[in-house]
Amino acid sequence: MAQLTVLGPRDWADGVAQRLAERLRREPRLRLCLPTGDTPSPVYERLVALNREGLAPFGQATIVLLDEYVGLPPDDPARCDARLRRELLDLLEPGPVTFHAISVDELAPDAAAEAHDAVAAEGLDLALVGLGLNGHVGFNEPGSTADSPTRAVDLAGESRRAATARYGAGAEPTRGITLGMARLLNATDVWLLVSGAQKATILQRTLVGPISADCPASLLRGHPRLRVLTEEGATAKLS
Ligand code: PGA
Numbered sequence: 001m002a003q004l005t006v007l008g009p010r011d012w013a014d015g016v017a018q019r020l021a022e023r024l025r026r027e028p029r030l031r032l033c034l035p036t037g038d039t040p041s042p043v044y045e046r047l048v049a050l051n052r053e054g055l056a057p058f059g060q061a062t063i064v065l066l067d068e069y070v071g072l073p074p075d076d077p078a079r080c081d082a083r084l085r086r087e088l089l090d091l092l093e094p095g096p097v098t099f100h101a102i103s104v105d106e107l108a109p110d111a112a113a114e115a116h117d118a119v120a121a122e123g124l125d126l127a128l129v130g131l132g133l134n135g136h137v138g139f140n141e142p143g144s145t146a147d148s149p150t151r152a153v154d155l156a157g158e159s160r161r162a163a164t165a166r167y168g169a170g171a172e173p174t175r176g177i178t179l180g181m182a183r184l185l186n187a188t189d190v191w192l193l194v195s196g197a198q199k200a201t202i203l204q205r206t207l208v209g210p211i212s213a214d215c216p217a218s219l220l221r222g223h224p225r226l227r228v229l230t231e232e233g234a235t236a237k238l239s
Pocket of ligand 1: 037038132137138
């Protein structure tokens with residue numbers, strides 16, 4: 001059973017950040033998978049503030065990136081590694097934390113996926129993930145199953161369009177690399193972050209609909225320690 005925590009629009013980002021900060025204080029050597037996107041951005045802003053107050057110690061943590069585009073240059077604004085550095089990692093004191101980006105510039109996609117999987121295979125204490133409008137988790141697009149490995153994938157139309165329309169990519173990417181559902185389901189804890197009324201339908205499908213590859217996020221319900229941290233606006237279709 002997923003543990004559902006609903007927070008008001010003004011409290012959500014801070015509430016998530018406070019919970020993560022508390023976990024870091026308890027477990028400073030946390031191995032943490034982090035996503036990028038519009039959902040986590042305000043959480044990272046709050047985490048930076050907490051870090052400045054000495055309340056979010058990242059100095060000994062290991063950060064493993066959830067996913068990355070293939071084919072975007074390193075300085076593209078949509079690049080997941082650059083965005084995580086810009087919004088969080090570069091702003092933390094003390095730094096640097098150990099950060100495992102995905103080697104899309106250095107390696108061919110399959111080799112980059114394999115190398116990243118080896119990092120994740122050392123264990124993840126906590127995986128934070130967002131919820132795609134199509135139910136994807138990372139770039140585990142619809143059709144992904146609970147045993148999907150870390151791999152290079154064709155991006156779904158929603159993901160391609162989001163890269164340009166919402167994240168400012170200079171060209172529409174068609175491929176990505178993602179930690180697989182299998183790795184995410186192997187993390188000790190999984191926190192699904194959800195905010196905004198536009199996520200109400202997919203959150204309802206995720207939590208109440210059939211557990212199915214059609215909505216990969218629903219597969220997270222098979223995780224014994226899934227925590228859903230959602231902003232109130234996204235819960236409109238949950239009864
Ligand atoms: P978003 O993306 O946080 O920008 O809405 C979530 C996702 O696609 O995983």
